[in-house]
Amino acid sequence: MNIQYTKIHSGLCTFDPRTKILLLAITVFAATIAPSLRHVWLLVLFITLFGCTCGKAKRSLCHLIFFALFYLLTLYVLSLETGVVYTMFVAWMGLFYKVYPCAMLAGIILSTTSVNEFLTAMNKAHVSKGICIPLAVMLRYIPTIQEDWHYIKDGMRLRDVSLSFKGFIHHPGMTIECLYVPLLMTASKAADELAIASVTRGIENPHSRTCLIQIKFRIQDILVIICFLFLLALNAGEIGGAL
Incomplete structure (x- = not known):
């Protein structure tokens, strides 16, 4: 086990790179269909817990604090109801809440996934080299x-x-x-x-x-996928109930 691997995987659990990519896809859908800021808050909390589990507690908590401050700013802007400030920021804030959870999770994934792990996982998933090579270089x-x-x-x-x-x-x-x-x-x-x-x-x-690191799905991968799928189902259920 080299120094880079020890530095990347310093958390409580290690997750399969395929699990991380699946979580990112679920987060994109969940953030896109989130019916309210309360659901975005829940999504960010899930991502924060995931980051802490991966060993990125400081980064995750800093992102959470920034999100909380921006949320307070959003409440202030929404309380204005009319005016130039309200018109300027309301659309931009809506875009922020769609992008921020995805960017937060992507940063955690990039900092906790080595290139060797990623390529091995993609080969096991039979992904084309035309896709996995550019991602590995990134x-x-x-x-x-x-x-x-x-x-x-x-x-x-x-x-x-x-x-x-x-x-x-x-x-x-x-x-x-x-x-x-x-x-x-x-x-x-x-x-x-x-x-x-x-x-x-x-x-x-x-x-x-070949890879010295054993890449496979473990119980923690299954549990975290279930948690994020539950959140996605909750958002979809809220939208279905509203319709």
Whole structure:
């Protein structure tokens, strides 16, 4: 067991990558048909518990606190009932509640799934390589860009360039030169390097993959799928009752 695997799987339970993808699909449907903010709240709480179980308690709780603050802002805007602020924010807030649970769960999945696990699970599910290879590269690409982002921020601090909106207004040229240009260059370079590294490691090998990690459905996978399906059925039942 390598260091990366220990770091990724530091939670109470480990889940099959196929389970995580299925949970994401269920969350998309549940958030889309959620009949009220109360159901979105319940969905976010489910995702928070799932993240804590996977070992991402700090990230999940931070997302939950941000969601609670945004919910209070929503209640304030809805209390206005009319006005410019109400008109500007009501449609955007509706979109936020559809996207936020999905993005929250996707972040947990990306941070708790290794590329090796993902490819092994996709091979067991007989998924086409044309689908699983781009997804596998994406799993490794996002952490690489995040790491480069931190390096760029450290370099900007050495040059005394602020990343705040105020700093962008005062020195827009310097901010673009020190932030966006290096980020675009590193993103392009990282994409090429990851593609070369993937081919070198045999990602296009037509034979079945071997993996030191045992990928299979366990009791925790079944339980968490049942919980999310129950939430989806609850949302669908509310809509059916309203009709």
